[in-house]
Amino acid sequence: xxxxxxxxxxxxxxxxxxxxxxxxxxxxxxxxxxxxxxxxxxxxxxxxxxxxxxxxxxxxxxxxxxxxxxxxxxxxxxxxxxxxxxxxxxxxxxxxxxxxxxxxxxxxxxxxxxxxxxxxxxxxxxxxxxxxxxxxxxxxxxxxxxxxxxxxxxxxxxxxxxxxxxxx
Amino acid sequence: xxxxxxxxxxxxxxxxxxxxxxxxxxxxxxxxxxxxxxxxxxxxxxxxxxxxxxxxxxxxxxxxxxxxxxxxxxxxxxxxxxxxxxxxxxxxxxxxxxxxxxxxxxxxxxxxxxxxxxxxxxxxxxxxxxxxxxxxxxxxxxxxxxxxxxxxxxxxxxxxxxxxxxxxxxxxxxxxxxxxxxxxxxxxxxxxxxxxxxxxxxxxxxxxxxxxxxxxxxxxxxxxxxxxxxxxxxxxxxxxxxxxxxxxxxxxxxxxxxxxxxxxxxxxxxxxxxxxxxxxxxxxxxxxxxxxxxxxxxxxxxxxxxxxxxxxxxxxxxxxxxxxxxxxxxxxxxxxxxxxxxxxxxxxxxxxxxxxxxxxxxxxxxxxxxxxxxxxxxxxxxxxxxxxxxxxxxxxxxxxxxxxxxxxxxxxxxxxx
Numbered sequence: 001x002x003x004x005x006x007x008x009x010x011x012x013x014x015x016x017x018x019x020x021x022x023x024x025x026x027x028x029x030x031x032x033x034x035x036x037x038x039x040x041x042x043x044x045x046x047x048x049x050x051x052x053x054x055x056x057x058x059x060x061x062x063x064x065x066x067x068x069x070x071x072x073x074x075x076x077x078x079x080x081x082x083x084x085x086x087x088x089x090x091x092x093x094x095x096x097x098x099x100x101x102x103x104x105x106x107x108x109x110x111x112x113x114x115x116x117x118x119x120x121x122x123x124x125x126x127x128x129x130x131x132x133x134x135x136x137x138x139x140x141x142x143x144x145x146x147x148x149x150x151x152x153x154x155x156x157x158x159x160x161x162x163x164x165x166x167x168x
Numbered sequence: 169x170x171x172x173x174x175x176x177x178x179x180x181x182x183x184x185x186x187x188x189x190x191x192x193x194x195x196x197x198x199x200x201x202x203x204x205x206x207x208x209x210x211x212x213x214x215x216x217x218x219x220x221x222x223x224x225x226x227x228x229x230x231x232x233x234x235x236x237x238x239x240x241x242x243x244x245x246x247x248x249x250x251x252x253x254x255x256x257x258x259x260x261x262x263x264x265x266x267x268x269x270x271x272x273x274x275x276x277x278x279x280x281x282x283x284x285x286x287x288x289x290x291x292x293x294x295x296x297x298x299x300x301x302x303x304x305x306x307x308x309x310x311x312x313x314x315x316x317x318x319x320x321x322x323x324x325x326x327x328x329x330x331x332x333x334x335x336x337x338x339x340x341x342x343x344x345x346x347x348x349x350x351x352x353x354x355x356x357x358x359x360x361x362x363x364x365x366x367x368x369x370x371x372x373x374x375x376x377x378x379x380x381x382x383x384x385x386x387x388x389x390x391x392x393x394x395x396x397x398x399x400x401x402x403x404x405x406x407x408x409x410x411x412x413x414x415x416x417x418x419x420x421x422x423x424x425x426x427x428x429x430x431x432x433x434x435x436x437x438x439x440x441x442x443x444x445x446x447x448x449x450x451x452x453x454x455x456x457x458x459x460x461x462x463x464x465x466x467x468x469x470x471x472x473x474x475x476x477x478x479x480x481x482x483x484x485x486x487x488x489x490x491x492x493x494x495x496x497x498x499x500x501x502x503x504x505x506x507x508x509x510x511x512x513x514x515x516x517x518x519x520x521x522x523x524x525x526x527x528x529x530x531x532x533x534x535x536x537x538x539x540x541x542x543x544x545x546x547x548x549x550x551x552x553x554x555x556x557x558x559x560x561x562x563x564x565x566x567x568x569x570x571x572x573x574x575x576x577x578x579x580x581x582x583x584x585x
Contacts, residue, residue, distance in 0.1 A: 015352060015442055017550040024530030025555045027234055028241035031207050031248070043552045063353035063386070067550055069288040071208060071304030092357050092388055093288055097304035145191055145318060155306045159314075160216040165193050167318060 007055035014061035054081030065094025108139035170417030205286035222315030230268035266497025297394030297414035331431035348446030356386030463494030467545035486576025494526035530555035
């Protein structure tokens with residue numbers, strides 16, 4: 001993973017459920033993830049799939065990703081080109097899933113970031129720079145096991161590499 | 169130092185003593201996926217050349233979310249699961265057999281087990297004294313192939329419930345109340361442990377309703393100690409030999425203790441669009457309802473259908489209100505037939521569906537029109553949940569749902585009981 005990520009912020013509120021990220025009405029697209037990704041987060045913001053550019057960030061409030069265990073939700077956020085999701089907190093299953101599919105999830109105070117702000121995330125330093133506002137926000141480090149999985153490119157890649165868990 | 173139920177079960181499966189906050193590799197006893205998450209799990213294993221199952225007899229692929237299939241894409245997805253079952257010898261639960269969580273408690277999960285399932289309501293089996301938790305497709309795929317996973321040992325919230333329910337108040341009202349108190353993310357990363365005299369006096373079905381909704385407070389699982397009621401349930405299901413007592417130590421350490429007096433509770437409702445948006449049925453009385461849905465892993469069991477049937481017997485749904493009833497499993501369906509409940513529902517004007525997740529997932533069998541209101545016995549009322557972001561979902565007990573179907577609007581069920 002690159003140490004520094006640059007892109008634009010797209011802002012969402014609290015309690016963005018997996019139903020809003022990857023809706024149940026599109027259940028039949030779950031075996032066609034590139035097609036499902038064309039609808040990512042559209043039930044939260046209908047324009048988002050058209051607006052999002054490769055390298056952008058999803059910036060949200062608390063409890064991002066609550067609800068269903070569908071791993072398709074973080075997968076299509078990643079497929080849409082999103083660099084990382086920044087939120088005040090994440091629902092538990094989504095948090096595991098995001099790391100498992102290689103999508104960085106950063107817990108930080110997102111109140112000061114506005115839609116359209118240019119962000120630079122320094123993964124190793126644990127700092128989000130809002131270049132538009134000229135402010136720095138620190139994010140909580142991931143647990144070591146999750147850093148290992150993320151650095152291997154996700155859980156499937158981790159297991160493929162070692163043939164087993166190698167998290168010590 | 170004393171241990172919580174979560175610490176005990178995880179410790180046994182990690183082969184060492186553990187405490188909240190530890191991160192460990194554990195063996196898993198039961199793994200499960202459903203038709204929304206299973207195809208991706210299979211594809212992940214195929215991608216890394218690991219098409220295998222460590223414990224095929226206790227690995228179950230459930231076709232329940234879109235069953236029978238409403239379109240060809242999902243029919244093809246179902247076939248990915250059927251093929252994997254043939255290749256590896258894992259169990260396939262076919263169209264019509266029922267909702268995964270109900271099937272898991274009926275047939276597969278025992279006290280002291282660790283179950284990981286690619287469905288968020290996998291926490292349901294916690295009521296058997298098993299550490300059961302929802303994960304995504306890849307986590308469960310690796311669990312299927314290797315028979316293990318990694319877990320962070322959760323801190324536990326103890327929910328101590330005393331007192332008797334008043335007439336018209338049920339386990340569903342209790343759990344909606346508790347989630348309203350804790351908040352939709354108030355227990356994120358934590359385990360809930362339900363205990364106290366009210367829980368000890370509950371049937372297994374009522375306990376499943378509580379554990380099922382632990383995730384709606386953000387929790388990893390909802391645990392209940394195994395006791396004589398658990399034992400009798402396992403005996404009834406033909407696996408009494410699998411019973412073992414699991415309980416927390418008296419000096420276990422809890423992050424938070426929440427006391428609830430069941431005798432003070434009223435029939436509760438979660439209003440759109442979050443489960444913690446709770447009110448009493450009385451406060452919301454009069455809200456016009458277009459569709460009532462009785463079923464799901466939360467409240468689609470025999471006693472739930474019995475409570476609804478008692479209210480609907482000899483009555484008819486309101487002409488402007490549709491009524492959909494979906495038994496949680498074939499076992500429940502057969503018993504409901506014998507008890508006469510199904511006849512009561514049909515005569516009351518209900519559409520009775522095949523066992524499965526039905527309308528709850530928003531795939532088929534009851535998608536709302538723009539602006540419509542559904543009162544459902546399910547566990548989730550998120551925007552878009554029932555297939556339309558312009559729909560409004562309220563959650564309640566089967567009694568409130570049945571009484572409201574007759575009235576065509578939300579009513580307090582105590583008015584008809």
